Amino acid sequence: MKRFIEFHNLLIITCLCVCVHFYSLPMHAQDHQTLRSQLKEATEVLACYPDSVDLRLKKAALNLQLEQWQYAKDEYDQVLRSHPDNIAGLYYRAYANQQLGRYNFARLDYENLLKVVPGHFSAQLGLALLNQKDKHHTEAMNQINRLVNQFPDSAVAYAARAGMEQEQGMIELAVYDYTEALKRDADNSDYLLNRVELWLKLGRKQRAKADLDRLVELGVPRPALKKWYRQL
Template structure:
């Protein structure tokens, strides 16, 4: 975050006229405060600059930086207001639109995020972040046709994009195209760019999910065990394996895995009914 804020402020101060020296000084002091992680001081300095010259067109950069500071502090509603103020100055700013879209995602306002990502794509049709995230939103909306179009556009631009490939595999799974989904996941598992243990664990869990849907629970168990060997903190693997054990009436093993999943962060409410069935 620090680098983003500093870069924006540097861009702003480089174009301020000499007549606005005090405005410049406030911005420079805000940069220094940010570099020292004194974010409250940086916010105060930005607000002073905004108050000094409320109509300065470069305030878009200051509002954007203010929003990023507020977002880092968990003040999401205030951050939203700041990003929106920034867009009042520069409604076609791709970086600010992306910032606001990301914030909307954090706030659970996915439809609002989709609108901002769509605006970005209208301005920059090859923007990979916007394509990736809009595809994800469309998939959650079960608009698989539009999700596929965005994933294919993303992968045409960047065939090695991990999230694009994984997202497309998930889409194939949701549409019941299990061989296609498995082919994509097998390709990711053998890709030398994704050999990190945690990444491999995620892929084994994803493949296990496809295997379960395809009626291959034995293969799924093998993949889930491999995922846990690679990453013992992989909560989804325990959750999925617990559900498999329960379907096989292995209630003791199921209970152990489900409780382990909860200890790793799965919401207790998500497994309450499953644990009841383990009795």
């Protein structure tokens, strides 16, 4: 199991947008090889059509999924030089900048995106998570609370707030928010796995076992969960 995975990594793959303190299953080696093959093909095609924004964005997205942050940022830089209001360019460059530790540049990209598209869900989420990572906890929590209020049907918003609360040691509040997220996305294995971790911290082993058993029902191999089953 991979610890402290960013919510944004899920958003890149699923087009959600993270993050914070999040447990998830790792990428398989086969998936990694597939991405590398796709990147090689995308690079070759881009060389033939270097002015294509769509092709450059496609290559940059593959760079991100392979955690090649600087390469991705370089591609987004090129897109934004000629198209400074490109939504995907601003959003994903912000994420790449965050991974590179360039928090002020990431914050600027999110803010510029929100000028182009006020109320943009992913940009608001990204900015809140960035502030959490940069230890601007009060600002981050205010932003995520606003997001939950704006999008009360969003499982992602609740889960993101739960992750912040979990990171800050607010365990009961995090359980509540993961539970709200699961009401909206009942089969999400990441939310379930994080709630297992919280149940165990609270000593509620029966509830932890119920969530673990649910994960097995959803197709997660039981051996992959042995770390948590051993704590029951």
